[in-house]
Amino acid sequence: MENFEEDELGLKNLPLCREPWQSYYILRRGILPCCHGEKPIAPMSEWATAWNGPALQEIRRYLSQGKLSPYCLSSLGCPIVQKYLERKKQELRLAALSPQTRPRWMRLVNRLFLGLPARIYRSLQK
Numbered sequence: 826m827e828n829f830e831e832d833e834l835g836l837k838n839l840p841l842c843r844e845p846w847q848s849y850y851i852l853r854r855g856i857l858p859c860c861h862g863e864k865p866i867a868p869m870s871e872w873a874t875a876w877n878g879p880a881l882q883e884i885r886r887y888l889s890q891g892k893l894s895p896y897c898l899s900s901l902g903c904p905i906v907q908k909y910l911e912r913k914k915q916e917l918r919l920a921a922l923s924p925q926t927r928p929r930w931m932r933l934v935n936r937l938f939l940g941l942p943a944r945i946y947r948s949l950q951k
């Protein structure tokens with residue numbers, strides 16, 4: 826089987842999560858937009874109006890823009906949220922390691938203490 830890019834499969838234009846468009850969970854404690862939701866978005870008795878209610882519309886709006894809503898970000902049990910947060914942590918780590926993000930004086934001090942020529946120093950930073 827060939828290895829397709831996300832663009833070729835048309836997956837790049839899909840929202841991060843499709844759950845709020847497909848179903849929601851009606852429990853005694855209230856209505857949840859997905860199985861990983863913590864806080865109910867509406868009482869159980871409002872199941873008919875909650876589908877197009879403001880809370881679910883906001884979640885859908887964020888997801889359709891490729892972002893996670895504040896509600897989703899508070900649902901730490903969700904695997905999509907976990908992957909998103911892990912990716913953000915990695916981006917922050919990479920940005921912290923990047924020589925361009927460090928102040929010039931810090932780069933000079935590092936170079937001075939290491940005593941390496943600039944070319945070798947740059948190759949070590951990559």
